[in-house]
Amino acid sequence: MANPTIYDVAKMAGVGVGTVSRVLNNSTRVSPETQEKVLGAVRELGFRRSKVARQLSTGIQHRNIGVIIPFVTHPSFVDRLRGIQSALDDQDNDFNLILYSVNEPDRWDEQLLTIVEQAAVDGVLIAALNVSDEQQDLLIKANIPFVMLRDVSTGELNCISPDSIHGGYMATQHLLGLGHRRIAYVGDEFSNIDSPASQLRYDGYVAALKAYDAPYVAEYICLGTHGEETAHNLMASLLALPEPPTAVFAMSDIQAIGCITAIREAGLRVPEDISVIGYDDVQLSRYIGLTTVRQHLEQSGYLGIQLLLNMLTTPENVVPRQLPPLELVVRGTTQRYSGTS
Amino acid sequence: MANPTIYDVAKMAGVGVGTVSRVLNNSTRVSPETQEKVLGAVRELGFRRSKVARQLSTGIQHRNIGVIIPFVTHPSFVDRLRGIQSALDDQDNDFNLILYSVNEPDRWDEQLLTIVEQAAVDGVLIAALNVSDEQQDLLIKANIPFVMLRDVSTGELNCISPDSIHGGYMATQHLLGLGHRRIAYVGDEFSNIDSPASQLRYDGYVAALKAYDAPYVAEYICLGTHGEETAHNLMASLLALPEPPTAVFAMSDIQAIGCITAIREAGLRVPEDISVIGYDDVQLSRYIGLTTVRQHLEQSGYLGIQLLLNMLTTPENVVPRQLPPLELVVRGTTQRYSGTS
């Protein structure tokens, strides 16, 4: 039998459904014999009670909030998750956290659809993913409040967004201010499905170059899949250039790390020979002394949940949330251009 | 009204429940006027349809697996989470992941109770938490399959467990083998509620000391709350001793890091003056070159989920899982005792 119900169990055990329910909840006294019969039937049928029916019947409420994040275990998402968790803990409501990890951005549409159909969540937080208008409509029609953690502010109330363009500008400006002129950009392939972060930071990079009248060199733009490995390889190819850059701006801390190891493997030093600046200020960066742009990842997760909870519990009064401004965090991987290399 | 239902909406809109349901699912054509009336009532009542009833009615299945972890965002748990995620992704079933973070170990009993009562999960993975016999009974009675990620093997089938005692032994042995005799232990306060990891690793430490006939010095045992900060302070007090240790075994990588910064702040070098070995081999450790004991955190999460899924989908045939043996990972924070300090 596909999905046996208590009725099936009751029939097989030769008892009433009430009795079955009772032994399942080991509540009021049931005679040992009947209990045995019931348990036997349960085992034989491989019966499992439907949690949904149970919930409906008992009226036990519990709300779920869904968090949709690409590659949950990437450092930057862990940081956000940290904030999400603590926000959820701070308010002590009975919201459960359902984690959805989007590992194939192409199928993200599909996944959201499933989530909505499943009707498992009361609200969702969508991090670093592009949410199309259709998707927003879907959510709205399904009456599921949602907040987005985006890369750039578009003015919506249900958005928490640092300004990635400005961040890219800041990072590049820092390098420029140190006297560097040959600055490379290492980032993700530009994408529409996924987050447009790479594109935006690149825009900031270009703007800074222009503002400082520094040359834009096409070869210095290195794009690839996200991750340390790729960045490492990209950096290696950069070093193989006839005139390699003297500084590099990596769109994420992890990529910056990949660059650094590549530089070291080439027998060069950071920052003496080449300066490297990252982006995010992931927890890890503090330990390795990476210069970077802090975008308050943890806090964005925190504020996002706070906002969502706000929408969920007191929709008549939702107050906007704002992230603190980006900060340049200068540690040990950048240094004034020495003119040596 | 506390929880308006479609009946309330129907009454207010002066229509039947069927109609309400239809506009909610924007399915078959409904006249624009009635649609308006219904939507108006929905808004006015603040109506939200019950996801539970909806699920029961539509028969849409989706199972949840719960993951219970203390302090989800601690590095070691992030590593486990990584494995959990990928295991969940590999099998493409429709299991959702509900994350429960236990931040107050004292209330862990209570939390498990709520989880069971809520009936929100079909199975649970419990990581690094002590599960009492009563708790196991609770789970069994509720018919919720569970697997535990423990610190020491006790032979149960539903357990994934490295041998922490042996790990503690290995770490200490490494130090001893390098000629160190004055070895400190920095760990968590021993606990019964939480994981007994600290106690176990300490046991291994003591055993190694004994095996190598090295002195056991009570002052060298430093216990405190988990975390970098505490370890840092503990290490500072260790350095203030008339005869400080020449090596320290920290029960986790994070605590090892705390020790290292304390040592450096005191003007000493690692490993030249003092050797430090951690435990876990968290991702971070690779980046900072920490010598440590690898306990395959990620893989334990992976195997745990695999086992749980196994129990959930084919209970008649559950195959045991085994973790690879612990490994000593020698990087740059330990060195032969020079007799200098």
Next chain:
DNA sequence: CTGTTAGCGCGTTCAC
């Protein structure tokens, strides 16, 4: 102790 029955809230045929 145990069988029977009435909901839980919503989706979905059916007739109208």
Next chain:
DNA sequence: GTGAACGCGCTAACAG
């Protein structure tokens, strides 16, 4: 187009 009635699987209250 729209209302009424039934069923999803289970719990709980009520008789027996």
